[in-house]
Amino acid sequence: MVGLGKNYSKVVLKLNYSKNNTIYGSLIDGTLESLHMESDYNYFEPIVIMGLSQNPNYQYQLVDNVSCFSGERGGRDKNNIDINLSLSKLDRGVCFIFDGRTSVYELEYWSDYGSVNCSPLGGSIGYLPNWIAFRGVRCDQHSRKVQLLMGFPNPSSGMEFEFPGPNATLIAEGAWDEKDNQFCGVACRILANASVGDCSIGLSLKFPAVLSLRNWRSTVGEIWSKKDVNDSEYFGRIGFQSWERPFDPQGLRYEYTEIEEVRNSCALGEETAEGKGKSYPDGFSLDMGFDMLLRNTEGKVASGFLRPQFVGDVLYVQQDELKSNHSRMLNMSYRIGFTPPPDFRFGADAIYKFVHISAEGIYDRDTGVLCMIGCRHLDFQLNDQNSIKNGSLDCETRIKVQFPPLHAEQAEIAKGTIESRRSKSDPLYFESLQLSSNSITTTQAKESIWKMKLEITMVVICCGGLIFGVLFRGRCILPKRFRDSTYYWQ
Structure with missing residues (x-):
C-alpha cells in the first residue's frame, strides 16, 4: 500500500x-x-x-486432548487447591474470561534462587518479571479453546499493567479441562523475525471454589518448562495468583477458620456508655470498606484500602441478598493492602513494594467494632536484593476497627489498628500501625448534601425576595457559610 x-x-x-x-x-x-x-x-x-493475524480459518493445533498434567513438571501442585469451580459456574464461560481484556497476575517463584534459570524468557529481557498479563486474542465457545498472549511487563517501568513488547511476550493456545475444572495451555516464544519459536511452556489457570484465610486467592495458576532440567532454556516452575475476580462466579464460598481465636482475643459484645443508643453500619453497608491512611510509630504515613470480601457466606458485592440478615454478630472476611513509601519503616530491615493482608473475624453491629485475625503475605525484598517470593504467610496479625455511628453530630471517621501478635524479638514483628478512613461515611455525605441543598434553597428564596422587594425584617439573612464566602451579596 x-x-x-x-x-x-x-x-x-x-x-x-x-x-x-x-x-x-x-x-x-x-x-x-x-x-x-x-x-x-x-x-x-x-x-x-x-x-x-485475524484469519477466520484459524485451526488450533497445540491443545487437542489438552491436560495440565502432561509433560514432566516434577513435584506436586503447590497451589494446594482441592476443589475448583466448574465451567458452568464461571458466568458466561471461558470466552467471557478471555474476552480481549488484559488480566494481570502476580508471579510467585517457587525454585531456589540461583539454582536454575528463574525467568521464563531467560536473560533476553534483562529483568526478573513480577507480573504476568493475559490477553485473549480469539476464542471458540463451542470447543472452549482460546488463543492468547502472555506478557511479562517490566516492573521498573512504573507501568506494570501496560502490555509489553514482543520480546517479553509469549503466544499461547489453551482449552478448558473438564476433568480437573481448569484452563490448560501451551505457550510459544516469539522470535525477532515475527515467527513463532519453541512451544515448550505449559500453563494452567484455576478458580478455587472455596476461599479461606490462608487460601485467599480467587485465581491461581502456574507456568512451567517442558524442557529437560539441563537445557539452557529450562526454568523453574512459577506460580501466579490474583486477589481480583474477572467475574462473580456462582457457588464460590468462604470457609472461616479463625473465628474462635477472634472470640478469645477480642472483647466483642461489650457496649460502652459512649456508644449506647447509637446505630452503626450493617455488615453489607458500603461504609464497611474504605480507602485508608496508615501511620507508623515514627509518624510516617502510607495509603491503602480495607475491602470486605464475604459477609457470612455471601459475596460482599451481592448486597441485596444480605438485607434480611439482622444478626448482631457477623462473620466477615476482608482484603487489606497498602503501599509503604520509601521512608516508611515496617518491621525488620525489609523493603515492601506492597503489603497485602487477608483477614477474617467478627463485626458487632451494635457497637461498630470489627476485630479480625490477618495473614500477611510475605512478598518482600531484603537489603534491596531481588529476592524470590516464597509465598509464606504471617498469620500473627490482628486488625481492629471502630466504625463511626451512622448519624454522628460531627464528621467522624473509622479508626483502628493493625498490630503484630509476635514478640518484639521475632524478625516478623512490626510496631503497631494506626489506621483511619480518609473519607466520611455515605450517611454523613448524604446528610451533608441535604443540608447544603437546604442552605442553597434559603439563599435562592432570600435573594429572590430582595429582587422583588420582599425583605425579612429589612434584610436578607444568609447562612454563615454563605456570609463568609463570595456567595454573600453586599
Missing part, C-alpha cells in the same frame, strides 16, 4: 501474511518505509511492524 503521511510525506506499507492457519502462522510482519530520498526533510528510517 502507498499513501501520504504527515506533512505530505510519501510512504509505503508492506505486510507479510502467512498461509499457515495454525499458531505458527498467526504473526504478521512488515515495514512502514519512506519513499523520499534520505536527504529529504520528510525522510524517516524504516519502521518495523509486527501484528496478529
Whole structure:
C-alpha cells in the first residue's frame, strides 16, 4: 500500500501474511518505509511492524486432548487447591474470561534462587518479571479453546499493567479441562523475525471454589518448562495468583477458620456508655470498606484500602441478598493492602513494594467494632536484593476497627489498628500501625448534601425576595457559610 503521511510525506506499507492457519502462522510482519530520498526533510528510517493475524480459518493445533498434567513438571501442585469451580459456574464461560481484556497476575517463584534459570524468557529481557498479563486474542465457545498472549511487563517501568513488547511476550493456545475444572495451555516464544519459536511452556489457570484465610486467592495458576532440567532454556516452575475476580462466579464460598481465636482475643459484645443508643453500619453497608491512611510509630504515613470480601457466606458485592440478615454478630472476611513509601519503616530491615493482608473475624453491629485475625503475605525484598517470593504467610496479625455511628453530630471517621501478635524479638514483628478512613461515611455525605441543598434553597428564596422587594425584617439573612464566602451579596 502507498499513501501520504504527515506533512505530505510519501510512504509505503508492506505486510507479510502467512498461509499457515495454525499458531505458527498467526504473526504478521512488515515495514512502514519512506519513499523520499534520505536527504529529504520528510525522510524517516524504516519502521518495523509486527501484528496478529485475524484469519477466520484459524485451526488450533497445540491443545487437542489438552491436560495440565502432561509433560514432566516434577513435584506436586503447590497451589494446594482441592476443589475448583466448574465451567458452568464461571458466568458466561471461558470466552467471557478471555474476552480481549488484559488480566494481570502476580508471579510467585517457587525454585531456589540461583539454582536454575528463574525467568521464563531467560536473560533476553534483562529483568526478573513480577507480573504476568493475559490477553485473549480469539476464542471458540463451542470447543472452549482460546488463543492468547502472555506478557511479562517490566516492573521498573512504573507501568506494570501496560502490555509489553514482543520480546517479553509469549503466544499461547489453551482449552478448558473438564476433568480437573481448569484452563490448560501451551505457550510459544516469539522470535525477532515475527515467527513463532519453541512451544515448550505449559500453563494452567484455576478458580478455587472455596476461599479461606490462608487460601485467599480467587485465581491461581502456574507456568512451567517442558524442557529437560539441563537445557539452557529450562526454568523453574512459577506460580501466579490474583486477589481480583474477572467475574462473580456462582457457588464460590468462604470457609472461616479463625473465628474462635477472634472470640478469645477480642472483647466483642461489650457496649460502652459512649456508644449506647447509637446505630452503626450493617455488615453489607458500603461504609464497611474504605480507602485508608496508615501511620507508623515514627509518624510516617502510607495509603491503602480495607475491602470486605464475604459477609457470612455471601459475596460482599451481592448486597441485596444480605438485607434480611439482622444478626448482631457477623462473620466477615476482608482484603487489606497498602503501599509503604520509601521512608516508611515496617518491621525488620525489609523493603515492601506492597503489603497485602487477608483477614477474617467478627463485626458487632451494635457497637461498630470489627476485630479480625490477618495473614500477611510475605512478598518482600531484603537489603534491596531481588529476592524470590516464597509465598509464606504471617498469620500473627490482628486488625481492629471502630466504625463511626451512622448519624454522628460531627464528621467522624473509622479508626483502628493493625498490630503484630509476635514478640518484639521475632524478625516478623512490626510496631503497631494506626489506621483511619480518609473519607466520611455515605450517611454523613448524604446528610451533608441535604443540608447544603437546604442552605442553597434559603439563599435562592432570600435573594429572590430582595429582587422583588420582599425583605425579612429589612434584610436578607444568609447562612454563615454563605456570609463568609463570595456567595454573600453586599
